[in-house]
């Protein structure tokens with residue numbers, strides 16, 4: 001909670017009248033999601049905006065050969081914008097027996113939404129969900145037969161593609177109940193995630209090269225402030241005016257101007273509906289495991 005305390009202090013310094021509450025939540029643990037949701041429901045009776053920003057890319061491996069091959073190809077701009085063919089990750093199982101990337105980037109958020117539905121789906125009031133997705137989300141990395149990406153090497157891309165599809169499905173099922181979902185891509189931003197791919201000193205050294213690349217691809221937003229452009233832009237929009245099939249990109253021009261641009265997502269309704277059903281099924285399984293685990297704990301506690 002130390003980082004959260006620091007963020008709260010920073011917010012209160014610039015906005016002294018703001019009210020900032022903190023809450024502990026590990027989206028990678030179903031138990032933690034349920035406990036946090038209980039706490040939210042006890043504290044508040046309405047949610048206006050739910051930003052689903054948490055995400056991980058564990059053990060990233062950069063394919064250096066593919067990078068240099070791409071550098072001299074016609075696909076170079078797309079390569080910088082999407083990292084297509086450049087990155088793989090090694091994923092592990094979490095304590096719920098789920099793939100960690102899937103659990104953190106997608107399922108934990110899904111469970112949170114399901115738990116908070118009473119606060120998000122009020123007919124007389126619009127609520128908004130905003131997912132931090134990625135331009136690295138790719139249809140070919142995702143398989144309906146393996147939604148957790150147990151068998152592949154691109155769990156990050158798969159989980160982000162799944163979040164794009166889930167957002168579409170949520171709009172289809174929940175718009176009539178006042179819930180609207182959107183996805184954004186912050187662009188390439190210098191954060192702990194990118195420092196996991198290459199060390200921070202390397203990024204600092206090549207910063208002038210990246211400013212140069214930004215002239216050709218506005219996706220190199222580079223700072224968290226620039227990357228948050230689309231998150232802020234969406235906050236100002238009327239939900240009915242948004243396109244559920246678009247991903248809203250934070251972009252920064254070569255001269256450093258920030259703007260938001262919608263790009264159509266490569267998703268189909270049927271597949272997003274199938275994913276939604278699969279997630280509802282998985283939710284039942286996970287809830288059952290948790291209640292059995294809690295019952296066991298209680299029984300053991302009574303015996304001791």
Ligand SMILES: NC(=O)C1=CN([C@@H]2O[C@H](COP(=O)(O)OP(=O)(O)OC[C@H]3O[C@@H](n4cnc5c(N)ncnc54)[C@H](OP(=O)(O)O)[C@@H]3O)[C@@H](O)[C@H]2O)C=CC1
Pocket residue numbers: 003025026027028029053054055056104132133134135185186187188189190191192193194
């Ligand atoms: N950096 C980039 O270039 C890009 C990032 N993104 C996405 O942006 C989002 C933010 O990532 P970014 O800031 O770059 O990366 P960081 O690694 O710097 O931050 C990740 C954030 O996610 C939170 N988080 C991670 N795991 C959990 C968890 N199990 N439970 C709760 N919170 C968790 C972290 O919280 P804490 O600090 O408490 O650990 C932290 O706030 C991610 O979804 C990422 O995929 C998308 C495109 C590009």
Ligand SMILES: CC(C)CCC[C@@H](C)[C@H]1CC[C@H]2C3=CC[C@H]4[C@H](C)C(=O)CC[C@]4(C)[C@H]3CC[C@]12C
Pocket residue numbers: 062067079080081082083086087133134135136185187188194197198206209210213
């Ligand atoms: C001269 C430098 C620019 C060389 C850097 C090479 C690579 C390490 C990076 C090139 C493109 C980068 C990425 C693109 C898309 C990001 C995506 C939107 C995301 O969600 C997470 C990070 C990215 C995959 C990012 C990672 C580093 C690169 C592959």
